[in-house]
């Protein structure tokens with residue numbers, strides 16, 4: 474499997490690539506709106522691996538350099554450093570030997586840069602250097618996007634070039650997910666994929682309104698999205714979805730209706746459930762004030778002033794609750810920020826409160842099988858476990874496992890650890906259950 478995916482990475486436009494893809498049940502096709510795309514030539518079931526690829530070249534980000542092995546990207550406590558350039562670290566002899574073909578050339582360049590300019594190259598410069606060396610060694614033609622390589626909990630750890638993965642187009646409602654095992658890219662189906670359909674992943678955060686998603690894609694990837702979800706923007710379904718994701722709330726505190734423009738008064742929004750009106754300009758004015766507070770809070774957060782940041786974000790959350798729809802992603806993000814701040818402050822109880830609060834909004838904003846949804850259940854589970862709420866922890870771990878089995882794979886190291894935790898929680902729950910049952914009597 475590895476050998477085949479490696480050969481894919483060397484021959485992007487060749488017949489070799491088409492036949493390697495055909496063996497995997499895939500083919501490259503051309504779409505008038507999107508250019509090249511990958512098409513399924515057989516059906517794939519939910520959770521099935523569609524594509525695996527090692528990077529053509531990769532580099533760790535600065536924060537991971539002396540914590541992870543440069544070749545396999547594993548976290549390791551006793552890494553060995555290259556004795557010549559002293560900037561590249563390996564988990565052992567095997568990885569050092571595997572990396573040597575490329576590193577011997579890079580090592581010379583880094584050493585002379587350090588001698589002449591007293592500088593260590595930045596990760597992006599190092600990635601370019603590796604690309605140039607590899608192209609020279611293989612005499613290969615090349616065009617492809619860079620991918621951020623993340624760990625199982627979606628924390629960035631490096632950058633890599635994956636020529637075949639780069640052929641996959643974006644959708645705001647994708648049928649596959651791209652994750653990494655070490656630095657190997659793994660694409661798994663998150664929906665059943667029928668023969669003849671296009672394989673899609675998401676390039677951006679999809680829990681956002683159509684306008685926000687379009688803006689991100691334009692700013693980061695320079696294209697206008699033509700996916701089905703974006704195309705339904707002006708339909709009743711599309712309007713409803715956007716009005717919840719990033720729309721204002723109904724002026725009645727107890728109503729969860731969504732607002733649309735009043736056809737008779739362009740200045741007003743009207744609740745589609747109870748009919749209450751809301752002045753749009755006035756509400757936007759209040760929202761701008763809250764945005765301003767958000768900028769101050771974000772400065773406090775980046776300077777590490779967690780206590781003050783927390784009280785300002787709490788204030789922001791209260792104001793946002795009066796403005797935005799209860800399931801809006803705006804409230805969800807503030808809840809997530811408060812969760813992270815509480816974790817920094819080791820306030821596990823409050824962290825759990827915020828984590829739990831975000832769950833209903835996550836459930837509405839993400840498709841059922843999305844890694845972010847699985848990881849949020851997992852975060853709740855870990856906090857419940859830490860606070861010794863065994864049954865609640867078990868409930869969240871099981872919800873997380875159902876999704877993460879699909880997105881990360883049952884046999885991944887991450888899932889193995891999660892299933893170990895579930896087993897441990899089951900054992901503890903069985904031990905506790907008689908006491909719970911007694912209390913209920």
Ligand SMILES: C[S@@+](CC[C@H](N)C(=O)[O-])C[C@H]1O[C@@H](n2cnc3c(N)ncnc32)[C@H](O)[C@@H]1O
Pocket residue numbers: 506507508509510618639640641642643644694695696697698699700
């Ligand atoms: C990483 S490449 C994907 C492969 C590309 N189609 C090709 O021909 O090489 C990203 C580019 O594909 C096109 N693309 C991907 N997803 C799209 C979408 N949902 N709507 C429109 N264009 C898309 C855009 O031109 C974008 O810059």
